Amino acid sequence: MALVVRERDLGDPPPRIVGWREAVGREGGGLVVLVILFGALALATDSFLTSGNLANLSRQWAVFGIIAIGELLVILTKGIDLSVGSVVGLSGAVVAQLLVAGFPVPVAVLCAAAAGAAVGVVNGVLVAYAKLPPFIVTLGMMGAARGLVLVITGANTIQPLPDGFASIANDTVWGIPNLFLITVVVIVLAGFLLRRTVFGRYVYATGSNAESARLAGVPVPRVLVTVYALSGLLAGIGGILLASRLDAGVPTMGETYELDAIAACVIGGASLFGAKGSALGAAAGALITSTLNNGGNLLGINSFYLRIAIGVLILLAVAFDQLQGRLSTRAARTPPAPG
Amino acid sequence: MTAPLIRLAALRKTFGGTVALHDVDLELRAGEVHCLAGENGAGKSTLIRVLTGAVRRDAGEYRVDGAPMPVALGPAAARAAGIGAVYQELSLLPDLSVAENLLIGGLPARGGVVDRRRLRAEAARKLERVGLGLDPLTPVRELPAATRQLVEIARVLGDDPRVVIFDEPTTALSGAEAQALLRRITALRGEGVAVLYVSHRLEEMFEIGDRVTVLRDGTVTRTGALGEFTEDSLIAAMVGRDVEELYPAAGARPERAAPLLRVRGLRPRGSAHAVDLDVRAGEIVGVAGLLGAGRSELLRAVFGADPPVSGTVEVDGRRVPSGRPREAVRAGIGLLSEDRKELGLLPELSIRENVSVASLLGISSRGLLSRRREADRVDKVLDGLRLRAGSYDQPVSTLSGGNQQKVLLARWLVTDVRVLLFDEPTKGVDVGAKAELYTLIGDLAARGLAIVVVSSYLPELLGLVDRIVVLRRGAVVGDVPAAEATEESLLTLASTGRSDGTGRS
Numbered sequence: 001m002a003l004v005v006r007e008r009d010l011g012d013p014p015p016r017i018v019g020w021r022e023a024v025g026r027e028g029g030g031l032v033v034l035v036i037l038f039g040a041l042a043l044a045t046d047s048f049l050t051s052g053n054l055a056n057l058s059r060q061w062a063v064f065g066i067i068a069i070g071e072l073l074v075i076l077t078k079g080i081d082l083s084v085g086s087v088v089g090l091s092g093a094v095v096a097q098l099l100v101a102g103f104p105v106p107v108a109v110l111c112a113a114a115a116g117a118a119v120g121v122v123n124g125v126l127v128a129y130a131k132l133p134p135f136i137v138t139l140g141m142m143g144a145a146r147g148l149v150l151v152i153t154g155a156n157t158i159q160p161l162p163d164g165f166a167s168i169a170n171d172t173v174w175g176i177p178n179l180f181l182i183t184v185v186v187i188v189l190a191g192f193l194l195r196r197t198v199f200g201r202y203v204y205a206t207g208s209n210a211e212s213a214r215l216a217g218v219p220v221p222r223v224l225v226t227v228y229a230l231s232g233l234l235a236g237i238g239g240i241l242l243a244s245r246l247d248a249g250v251p252t253m254g255e256t257y258e259l260d261a262i263a264a265c266v267i268g269g270a271s272l273f274g275a276k277g278s279a280l281g282a283a284a285g286a287l288i289t290s291t292l293n294n295g296g297n298l299l300g301i302n303s304f305y306l307r308i309a310i311g312v313l314i315l316l317a318v319a320f321d322q323l324q325g326r327l328s329t330r331a332a333r334t335p336p337a338p339g
Numbered sequence: 340m341t342a343p344l345i346r347l348a349a350l351r352k353t354f355g356g357t358v359a360l361h362d363v364d365l366e367l368r369a370g371e372v373h374c375l376a377g378e379n380g381a382g383k384s385t386l387i388r389v390l391t392g393a394v395r396r397d398a399g400e401y402r403v404d405g406a407p408m409p410v411a412l413g414p415a416a417a418r419a420a421g422i423g424a425v426y427q428e429l430s431l432l433p434d435l436s437v438a439e440n441l442l443i444g445g446l447p448a449r450g451g452v453v454d455r456r457r458l459r460a461e462a463a464r465k466l467e468r469v470g471l472g473l474d475p476l477t478p479v480r481e482l483p484a485a486t487r488q489l490v491e492i493a494r495v496l497g498d499d500p501r502v503v504i505f506d507e508p509t510t511a512l513s514g515a516e517a518q519a520l521l522r523r524i525t526a527l528r529g530e531g532v533a534v535l536y537v538s539h540r541l542e543e544m545f546e547i548g549d550r551v552t553v554l555r556d557g558t559v560t561r562t563g564a565l566g567e568f569t570e571d572s573l574i575a576a577m578v579g580r581d582v583e584e585l586y587p588a589a590g591a592r593p594e595r596a597a598p599l600l601r602v603r604g605l606r607p608r609g610s611a612h613a614v615d616l617d618v619r620a621g622e623i624v625g626v627a628g629l630l631g632a633g634r635s636e637l638l639r640a641v642f643g644a645d646p647p648v649s650g651t652v653e654v655d656g657r658r659v660p661s662g663r664p665r666e667a668v669r670a671g672i673g674l675l676s677e678d679r680k681e682l683g684l685l686p687e688l689s690i691r692e693n694v695s696v697a698s699l700l701g702i703s704s705r706g707l708l709s710r711r712r713e714a715d716r717v718d719k720v721l722d723g724l725r726l727r728a729g730s731y732d733q734p735v736s737t738l739s740g741g742n743q744q745k746v747l748l749a750r751w752l753v754t755d756v757r758v759l760l761f762d763e764p765t766k767g768v769d770v771g772a773k774a775e776l777y778t779l780i781g782d783l784a785a786r787g788l789a790i791v792v793v794s795s796y797l798p799e800l801l802g803l804v805d806r807i808v809v810l811r812r813g814a815v816v817g818d819v820p821a822a823e824a825t826e827e828s829l830l831t832l833a834s835t836g837r838s839d840g841t842g843r844s
Contacts, residue, residue, distance in 0.1 A: 202699070209681070211682055213685065214665075215676065216668070216750060217696075
């Protein structure tokens with residue numbers, strides 16, 4: 001959490017805008033798919049490009065995008081965070097219960113975000129210091145956190161929530177949904193963190209080869225704890241925003257979101273083997289799945305078919321990545337580099 | 340004399356531009372133990388891999404019992420032709436039972452269900468051949484190294500091979516265990532099996548070998564009955580050549596009295612001995628020793644890659660907190676490890692990012708990277724090392740071995756490194772790049788760095804370093820000025836712990 005605050009303190013925008021090649025580079029596939037998808041839907045429907053639908057789409061995308069960014073940080077270190085969906089539910093339940101108990105909105109929001117970050121810290125410590133496999137740690141946490149949600153809520157939906165809370169997610173600024181703006185801020189900050197800070201470079205180094213990174217003086221355990229904490233924090237923020245949007249704390253909130261987050265990262269060009277992927281890519285991946293769902297609704301396509309389409313898309317994204325990797329190693333092998 | 344079971348003629352194998360084997364002839368007869376001698380990098384492993392079908396030969400003839408083997412010989416075909424191999428790194432699966440390991444390629448089964456009775460009986464039969472009476476259902480994990488070695492042999496013998504290749508089989512064994520293994524090999528010879536025996540331990544060769552073939556730089560320098568050799572003449576055949584011009588001239592280095600690196604009582608994990616080591620600024624100290632003498636472990640303990648059991652490391656009089664690479668880097672120590680891929684490179688990252696990763700704190704302010712400052716500092720160093728790359732933004736994995744080594748060297752040069760530890764710096768590096776690396780190491784010493792080089796290649800140590808510390812089983816058994824040492828004296832020290840009057844200071 002401290003890290004994000006620090007980034008915000010820096011204030012100034014990055015001196016150099018991320019270049020076209022850098023932005024598109026390895027994750028270009030996702031953006032191309034996105035452009036084609038938008039074009040096709042604009043042609044096929046009258047309603048897709050209306051401001052009402054776009055605002056709706058951006059709200060659907062926002063929570064997925066924020067969670068996917070956190071998931072991406074973990075995936076970049078060759079880890080995985082299966083607990084984000086449960087953390088969404090947990091922070092939603094925490095914020096709702098505190099609001100119902102009469103705490104002011106800022107206090108409730110901060111506590112819920114802190115709860116998310118705390119879950120992440122526990123994940124990170126177990127992975128970094130107890131050296132347990134991330135899959136197992138976060139699988140356990142996924143169950144434990146969801147159980148906690150049910151305990152907190154007594155398995156009941158918590159409502160009504162006080163006035164003012166719902167406005168966080170549902171208001172607009174100059175006609176642009178708040179949720180969209182918040183998500184864009186998160187993406188920009190994450191992109192900045194990954195590309196322009198020492199910490200960001202350490203994240204890629206850790207994911208590329210943790211032992212090599214350690215021997216080069218990278219504080220690998222601290223990096224790991226921080227990425228899991230950030231993942232938890234972002235999932236917590238996602239949970240608060242989702243509760244605000246629904247104007248209720250729903251115990252099943254966020255179920256299977258971890259899979260959507262992983263899917264978004266993979267579609268956006270991230271590699272589960274670590275060190276490959278970008279914030280923009282993950283956000284684009286989340287937008288692709290949201291757009292498919294949105295467009296499917298507009299076209300009246302059975303949502304069962306949409307799930308098949310998204311599944312196929314994941315497979316295609318990974319197959320494309322593998323193929324690219326194989327081609328580049330072959331290119332590196334055939335003409336032996338001089339020297 | 341019987342006709343040769345294996346016959347190699349004018350065998351040639353190259354990797355990229357490096358010639359690994361050139362014009363190699365070898366004859367292996369039934370009922371003989373044929374030793375293969377040579378230094379590290381002489382081509383022994385490549386020869387074994389050609390014989391077992393693990394790599395394809397480029398040219399030359401390979402016949403087994405008169406039948407020519409195809410160039411595209413695969414491991415399965417080589418096994419079918421009767422070639423078996425026992426390697427130093429055991430290839431058993433530790434979580435499976437002995438029996439399952441022995442029969443893994445064709446478990447006795449009925450309708451897909453393993454027939455445990457037959458499994459046990461067949462495994463017991465195989466174990467009997469190597470004189471092992473243990474329960475075939477014991478998990479391999481629970482067996483000591485020597486027993487695993489025998490299980491490994493039982494597995495190879497299970498294919499009824501006519502030729503068995505042993506690659507450094509005694510490395511992990513104690514003296515008594517090694518003796519038992521040698522007796523087993525002698526028994527195999529009695530059964531008419533042709534044995535190719537590869538070892539660093541000369542005394543073992545003299546004990547069980549009938550004939551020996553000596554490889555040096557990929558060519559056969561001598562071949563003949565072991566009786567024609569003495570230990571000295573065998574070493575001379577392995578070593579004898581002029582490599583002086585590869586190495587930079589010594590001297591002309593600033594010498595200060597106080598050691599820059601001071602190691603006291605350092606006991607690496609798993610070692611029974613504490614080691615003291617002093618290296619002055621401008622000095623290159625070599626560390627020699629046989630495989631398993633604890634050389635890499637010593638370097639890793641100095642750097643803190645593995646926390647040492649006890650002992651202290653000081654750089655320029657300041658104590659370095661032990662067991663933490665980050666602190667060692669901060670104190671000005673750099674380690675270039677032997678296994679570049681696993682313990683050095685960050686394959687997905689660019690060349691420039693690989694270099695800067697150890698010095699990011701120096702090229703950033705308040706956690707923010709300055710790409711321009713990064714490029715300035717990194718590119719200057721890489722240019723100075725004459726790195727051959729299209730662009731420093733390309734992934735580091737596209738570089739050749741020598742250039743990857745330069746990238747890792749550059750990583751430390753960009754930090755304000757004062758002590759550099761090299762573990763086998765020229766392993767997998769071709770000859771031209773080797774000479775360049777030697778020059779670089781010499782230059783670094785001339786600039787006042789304290790340098791430690793671990794190498795299994797003695798000519799390299801003798802040519803490059805000022806002083807050689809010899810390790811044996813984790814203990815320092817010699818500390819010799821390079822000018823007074825010879826390969827023979829170092830080998831003697833490393834294998835016996837005693838000097839023969841020459842070279843000991």
